[in-house]
Amino acid sequence: MLAPPDESIANLQDAGCSFVPLEMDVKGLNPIEDLKLVRAFRRHFLELRPDAVLSYTIKNNIFGALAARLAKVPFIPNVTGLGTAFLSGGMLQTVAELLYRSSYRNLPVVFFQNDDDRDLFLKRRLVRPGQTQLLPGSGIDLLRYAAAPLPAENQPPIFLMISRLLRDKGVYEYVEAAQRVKQRFPTVQFQILGAIGADNRTAIDATEVDAWKNEGLIEHLGTTDDVRPHIANAHCVVLPSYREGAPRTLIEGAAMARPLIATDVPGCRSIVDPDESGYLCEVRSGSSLAEACFRFLDLSYAEKMAMGTAGRRKMERQFDERIIIDSYFAALGKVVTGNPEIFATAPQKSVC
Incomplete structure (x- = not known):
């Protein structure tokens, strides 16, 4: 796990993940800071030598993809939303689109979480049709989030x-x-x-x-x-x-x-x-x-x-999370071995 440190680190480590701290400015677009981020990603990728990088959030997706290309590491982004850059319009949106178009140009798989975002990226030619794959969000553990009775009728709504x-x-x-x-x-x-x-x-x-x-x-x-x-x-x-x-x-x-x-x-x-x-x-x-x-x-x-x-x-x-997990295993098989079916039959182990 490569990310800025926060309170979730202990839970990630308890789940078996190795955590590597990442320095990044999460606000806005600053050319100097963003160039530093690309360099930081590239340095980490060269040191860690992952079989593949799975990414989400805007800065990770854009600048991580650019760094992965430099480090020659397979990269799979998940577009979980478009954020303030696309909501604001104007020059900020134009710059964001240029960055997306450049960073996603040669990626084999780009995940999207809804049709609207995928269609917008296709319309603006930020991705090609053969790159895109739709996921139902991040999925949900239906056992952990079990149906719960509605509060009693006489309680204030x-x-x-x-x-x-x-x-x-x-x-x-x-x-x-x-x-x-x-x-x-x-x-x-x-x-x-x-x-x-x-x-x-x-x-x-x-x-x-x-x-x-x-x-x-x-x-x-x-x-x-x-x-x-x-x-x-x-x-x-x-x-x-x-x-x-x-x-x-x-x-x-x-x-x-x-x-x-x-x-x-x-x-x-x-x-x-x-x-x-x-x-x-x-x-x-x-x-x-x-x-x-x-x-x-x-x-x-x-x-x-x-x-x-x-x-x-x-x-x-x-929205069962199994749908998302299977999609990721297929994408990993495709970018790591060229065989999308390999993890459908092989023991499922961490490759990232």
Whole structure:
């Protein structure tokens, strides 16, 4: 595991991974810092000599691919979302597209987590059709995220948003929806589970969060390494993001049989079946999100349970993590040995 150090290191090592710290500036595009990152990747790849590199997140995907080409190491990126660069447009998006086009030019496999992102990359000629492969997100362990009973009918309804507190995740719209809903239903709770002060240009300041808490609009739950108790305690999982890859929080919520409310944007719409497992609302619209919340609150208890059950069944059909693992083994077989089927019959061992 090559990554900036954080609190997950001990868990990775307990799982059997060797951890190598990586220095990187995760914010924005800075030519000098990004050139340093390419050099750092290349140095690590030459020292570690991996059979293949599996990558995700924007900077790792772009600059890791460039370094892997220099080090002559097979590289498999996973486009988990397009991030601020594509949301902002203008020169930043133009630069990001140039970098993607250059870094992905000769890669044999590029994973995507939704049709919209893949189609956009193809339309902009950032990748070729033969390179792309679609995954259903990062998958979900359906045993660990088992279906949980909906909280009792007489309990105040709880909406739960699981996300870093970033503007692009739709936090402001979530707070606006909470304000609108609480005017009619004062006992309804709006919870947010996630980190404040993330190292991101759209991060929301802690003073704003404190103001919302003091107004009684939201309850901030902090952070956790296990979201399951919070999902089990909630009636509905919400994500009003501006764009996603395949949002893990919605997948986890649906796996635990919770109805979903999300924005009708790439990534989110691939998780939610409208009017079956949840509702989709307009992006960047607190009023539209509030209307979706009202629709959910108007459902009977049996209808809410049925909606959660539909989401669970969708996860069982389409998002089992075994699908993703098998796809990765096939890709590794292709780039390492030229045989995509080799790991389907051979003992599965680490090759990265």
